[in-house]
Structure formats: structure tokens, C-alpha cells
Amino acid sequence: MYTILLVDDEKSVLNTLTSSIQWQQFGVEKILTATDGIQALNIMQKNHTDLLITDIRMPNMDGLELLTKVRKLYPATHCILLTAYSEFEYARQAIKLGVENYLLKPFQKNEMEETIEKSLNNIYAMRNNTDTLFLNNILLRWLNGSISNEELSERAIILNINLYFSKYCVICLKKKKEQSHLWHYCTAVAQSLSSGYDVHLLWDEKNHYAFIIGCNELRTGKLIDTFLQTAKDFHTESLFFLSIGKTVNNCNELQLSYQDACGKLNAAELSGFNDIVVNSDLMPLEDTYILQDLLKAFNLQEAELRSIAFEDIISGLLATPYMNYNRIFSQLSLNIFHLFTQEFPMELNIRNQLTNRIQTVPKLIDKESFQICAKEALEYSFLLFQLAFNQFSPIIQHVINYIQKHYSESLSIKEFCEKNKMSTPYLGYLFKKETGFFFNNYLTQYRICCAVQLLKESEIKVNELARKVGFSSTSYFIACFRKQTGLSPNKYRALQEGWAINTNSIERNNDD
CATH class of the missing domain: 1.20.272 (Zinc Finger, Delta Prime; domain 3)
Incomplete structure (x- = not known):
């Protein structure tokens, strides 16, 4: 379980943070507050702090000075910066001090919860490389489609990410054996490609090395040649296979290329594929989401x-x-x-x-x-x-069964714990520990699966669909649906209808 310290000289902001965020679902046991940097340091001296969320402009000691001292005294503490000033100089200084993200006031609840989730995931996974953590978080959210266009544009300027190329694609590389060491090979490939492309390399949540490639003219054969030649130089030809996601014409569609690349790797693994480059013929012609x-x-x-x-x-x-x-x-x-x-x-x-x-x-x-x-x-x-499933504790089995029966209702970990007389922070921590998910993430994921099923079976309108699977906000439902499937609900339905038309056409041809 975790301890959070919130620092802001405006009590209204502290009240909003403590009351509006569903802290319990993240396994947060204790929330501490301070109104300036000096008070925050005194609290941290007496209490182990996992995550610090601080404002910049405060009396006595501002947020940047606080971060400087925290980095020296408590280097394992993860930090998020709040500011009402969208000046990039603050962000640059904050990144040097090892913050994982910064948010502009007034912050959005969903954005804040996603940022907190990412930070606690990093704490959970003991990822303490603060020099690259901020960049990796942004790149990972870009791949997953969980970052807004506005935030991506803003962060890109700070992180030197070019969003104005006419072509983008994602190349994913997966180790054939877990004990293989390929980071030096991957960095060598990235360096070789950097002379002709904008390249970003990261380790994703699916145990892939992911290369984000941006350019105005994309030649996949040339890309593959670089990977293969470097593999020969490093003697790594038998250690991995890689796939190239489909090329997209807009930085905001990068998620589609990433999903395509990951799907090909999954197909290769399941089919016992042994070559280095995954052939697209392994993939089905259409996606069937069952x-x-x-x-x-x-x-x-x-x-x-x-x-x-x-x-x-x-x-x-x-x-x-x-x-x-x-x-x-x-x-x-x-x-x-x-x-x-x-x-x-x-x-x-x-x-x-x-x-x-x-x-x-x-x-x-x-x-x-x-x-x-x-x-x-x-x-x-x-x-x-x-x-x-039986390896989960009886408590977590009960929670999962409850979610699957009551997903369409207004449901939260706090309500569940009140009904079952349980400790909310403890259940949040246990759920994450056993399943790998926060309670809300699992609930959202299950709701989207149910929404996909309803889209296949009915002509229900999107706003009605959102309510039917438990979302109170249609726009948030659409954002979650796009994040999980790579498509909006309407586009997914259109593809399904087109698929049905193609099927009927084939059946008629067979009848003839």
C-alpha cells in the first residue's frame, strides 16, 4: 500500500485532490497534505512517502526547490508537478529534477487518475530511472492511444518529439527467450536508423522493444535491412523476431500501427514462427473480436x-x-x-x-x-x-465475479468494500498485487468487452450503449473504447457491418 503527499498553498486544491480522486482503488492507504515546501519536508522526515504531488508557486519554499531537496534526501520518491503556468521552462527544470509528469491547473480528473496510476505502476515495478521515466511514460501513452492530442503536442515540444512527419510506423521486437539480452543491439539499431528517421526506442508493457519511426518517406525494406545487418554484427539473429506495424499518415493514429505490430508478434508466437521478420500472412484478413x-x-x-x-x-x-x-x-x-x-x-x-x-x-x-x-x-x-482463476485468493475471486455480474451499475471499489465490510486501501492493493490491474482498470476493460459484444449484436446508439455498460459519460466511454480496441464505437460497428456484407456476398457467390 502507498502513502501520498499533496502540497499546495490553496486549500481548495488540496480538498479537491483528496475528495475527487478514487485513491482507494490504487491501494493508497494514507494521504498527507502540506501548504508549502518546508511543511512538506517536515512531513516527509516523519513519514515514508511513495508519491509527491506538488504545486510550483508556493510561499516559503516553492515546488522546484522542494523537488531539488527531495531528490537529494528521498531519491526513491516519485513526483508529479502541478502548475497554473504553461511555461515550458518550468517543465524543463522539473524534468531535470526527475518528475514523471506535470499537469496544468485546473487539472482533469481522468488525466490526474491516469497520471497517478502510471506513477504507482512505476513504483510497483521499481522503475527508478528518473532521467528517462518522463519520456518513456509519454511515449508509452502515445503508443497506447491514452494521451490527448493537446497533451501530446505540448509534451512533444519539451521532449523533442517531431509530430509533423507524413508517415509513422511502429516496429516491435520480441525476445524468443526471456534470458536474452538485446538492449545494446536495439540501441545500435536506433542509432543506425537515426540518420534517416526520427526514432524513439522504449520497452513497453507487453515485453516488447518498441521503435517509433517517423519520416516523410518510409521504405520498410530499408528498415528491415538495418535490423538484419545489425543482428549479424551483434550475433543476435536467433534471439528474437520482429514485426512492422502498418504505416499511418498521422501521429494521432500511431496506436493502430502499434496494435498491428503486436498482433503479428502474437500470431508468430502462437504459430511457432522461427524466422526473424514476421510475415503479415500469419495474420487473419479481418479482426474477429470474441x-x-x-x-x-x-x-x-x-x-x-x-x-x-x-x-x-x-x-x-x-x-x-x-x-x-x-x-x-x-x-x-x-x-x-x-x-x-x-x-x-x-x-x-x-x-x-x-x-x-x-x-x-x-x-x-x-x-x-x-x-x-x-x-x-x-x-x-x-x-x-x-x-x-483458482490461484487468486477467495476475496479477489469474489470481486471479479461481482464485477462481471454488476458491471452495468454504478460501481466503485469503495461501494463494494462498504457492502462487504472490507478495507478499501487493502483491497485496492491486494487486487493490484494478484491481478496486475487496479480495480477501476479491470472494471473498465470488462465493460468495453461487453460493449463490443453489444455492438456486434444490436443497433444500439453509442450514448445508450455507454449507459448500458456502466459509463455515465459518453465521451469518456468513447475514449476508453478507442484505447482498448484502437477504434471508435461507430467505426468498429461500420467495420463489422462491412464484414457482414462481405460474408453475405461470398455466401451468395457460393450458392450460385
Whole structure:
């Protein structure tokens, strides 16, 4: 559990921070407050502080002077800066002092909560490299699509990120063996590419090395040649595989390239791919998002009902216009793998078991062999799902079951704890420790999965859809939907309708 210190000379700001942020969901046990830097240092002398959130302009000792002293006295304390002054000089000084982010007043609640979440994630993962932490946080949010265009533009100026190229793409590299050391190789590649491209390299949350490439003329063959030649120089040809995400024409669409690159790597891992460069032919022609179907099926305890659900999933896949059983099975495997990554991010061994089993599936030449292998894969995945779920403590199992039953209602960790007479900070800490997610993140992720299902099954309007899955704000729902799927709800629906039209067209042609 964590201790937070809030420092601001305006008591109204302190009151807003303490009352509006859902601190308990992050596992925060203690919130301390101070009105200037001197008082803050006195408090920190008596209390271990995990995260400091401070204003700049304050009497007696301002925020920058406070940060300077905190860096010397308490180097492990993570820091966020608040300021009403959008002057970049403050931000530059703050970055040198190791802040993870800075926010302009009046801050947005969602932005503040995301920033706090990132900071506590960094504390949890013991990432103490403050020289690059701020840059990595911004780059990671850019990849995930969780940063607004306005904030990205503002941070880009400070961090020397060029957002005005006509082409962008993401290249992801994944180690074949966990013990491989590739950072020196990756930095050498980035240095080689920097003569012709704008390059940013980071380690993402999916255990990939991610290269963000910006330029006005993109030649993927030239990029691949650089990676391959450098791999020969470093003798790392057998240690990894890489994929190039699709090229996008706008910096605000970078998330689509990143998702494409990650999807190709997942397909390569599941298929037992051995070459360095992942071929796009491994990917299905269209994306079939069936996570909610799988989750519902895996939560059915009656074998007969579960078997029917599996048959429905298989029938749905066979209705797709791929006309290639290996590609359909690859799509099923990807969705199963994504579900395990989503639900059990901490269970690497179980995901490895799943991968090893799927890799044993032979080439599928007809409908019957596909149905047999798909049913076996679903049944085996169900057993692993149950195994992973049963490793959670009874408390966390109860929380997850409660979320899945009551996600459409107004739900918070505080309300849950009041109903069940539990400590909110402790549950927030335990939920994060066991599942790898904060309570609110898991709830949001589950709600989006349910929204995807409703989009596939009905013509419901977006604002009604948002309310139906538990969001009080339509705009926030759209932002969360885009962050998880890479598309807006309307665009996702349009793609699904286009897919259905293509399917019907194929069926008519077959009938002819």
C-alpha cells in the first residue's frame, strides 16, 4: 500500500485532490497534505512517502526547490508537478529534477487518475530511472492511444518529439527467450536508423522493444535491412523476431500501427514462427473480436452449457470469409491468448503452457479437422483458465465475479468494500498485487468487452450503449473504447457491418 503527499498553498486544491480522486482503488492507504515546501519536508522526515504531488508557486519554499531537496534526501520518491503556468521552462527544470509528469491547473480528473496510476505502476515495478521515466511514460501513452492530442503536442515540444512527419510506423521486437539480452543491439539499431528517421526506442508493457519511426518517406525494406545487418554484427539473429506495424499518415493514429505490430508478434508466437521478420500472412484478413464470447463460455460451470457455447464460437468463426482453416484457427488462438493476457497478466507460465499446446496443432485441411482442433483448444484453454482463476485468493475471486455480474451499475471499489465490510486501501492493493490491474482498470476493460459484444449484436446508439455498460459519460466511454480496441464505437460497428456484407456476398457467390 502507498502513502501520498499533496502540497499546495490553496486549500481548495488540496480538498479537491483528496475528495475527487478514487485513491482507494490504487491501494493508497494514507494521504498527507502540506501548504508549502518546508511543511512538506517536515512531513516527509516523519513519514515514508511513495508519491509527491506538488504545486510550483508556493510561499516559503516553492515546488522546484522542494523537488531539488527531495531528490537529494528521498531519491526513491516519485513526483508529479502541478502548475497554473504553461511555461515550458518550468517543465524543463522539473524534468531535470526527475518528475514523471506535470499537469496544468485546473487539472482533469481522468488525466490526474491516469497520471497517478502510471506513477504507482512505476513504483510497483521499481522503475527508478528518473532521467528517462518522463519520456518513456509519454511515449508509452502515445503508443497506447491514452494521451490527448493537446497533451501530446505540448509534451512533444519539451521532449523533442517531431509530430509533423507524413508517415509513422511502429516496429516491435520480441525476445524468443526471456534470458536474452538485446538492449545494446536495439540501441545500435536506433542509432543506425537515426540518420534517416526520427526514432524513439522504449520497452513497453507487453515485453516488447518498441521503435517509433517517423519520416516523410518510409521504405520498410530499408528498415528491415538495418535490423538484419545489425543482428549479424551483434550475433543476435536467433534471439528474437520482429514485426512492422502498418504505416499511418498521422501521429494521432500511431496506436493502430502499434496494435498491428503486436498482433503479428502474437500470431508468430502462437504459430511457432522461427524466422526473424514476421510475415503479415500469419495474420487473419479481418479482426474477429470474441473475447467476451470466450469469457462467458469459460465462466460457465455446467459442462453441457459450456459445450454449446464452444460450438457457437466455432460456428461463428466458420461464418467468416477467410476460406482458410489455418487462418481461422490462428484467429481463435489469438483471441484466447489475448483473453489470458487480459485476465491473467501475471501468469506467464500458464500463457506459455497455452502457447506450447497451440503450437502442436497440425495443418488443418478441412472443416472437420478444424472443428476437432478448435474444440480441443477451447476445452484445454478452459482448464487453464480455471487453474489461473483458482490461484487468486477467495476475496479477489469474489470481486471479479461481482464485477462481471454488476458491471452495468454504478460501481466503485469503495461501494463494494462498504457492502462487504472490507478495507478499501487493502483491497485496492491486494487486487493490484494478484491481478496486475487496479480495480477501476479491470472494471473498465470488462465493460468495453461487453460493449463490443453489444455492438456486434444490436443497433444500439453509442450514448445508450455507454449507459448500458456502466459509463455515465459518453465521451469518456468513447475514449476508453478507442484505447482498448484502437477504434471508435461507430467505426468498429461500420467495420463489422462491412464484414457482414462481405460474408453475405461470398455466401451468395457460393450458392450460385
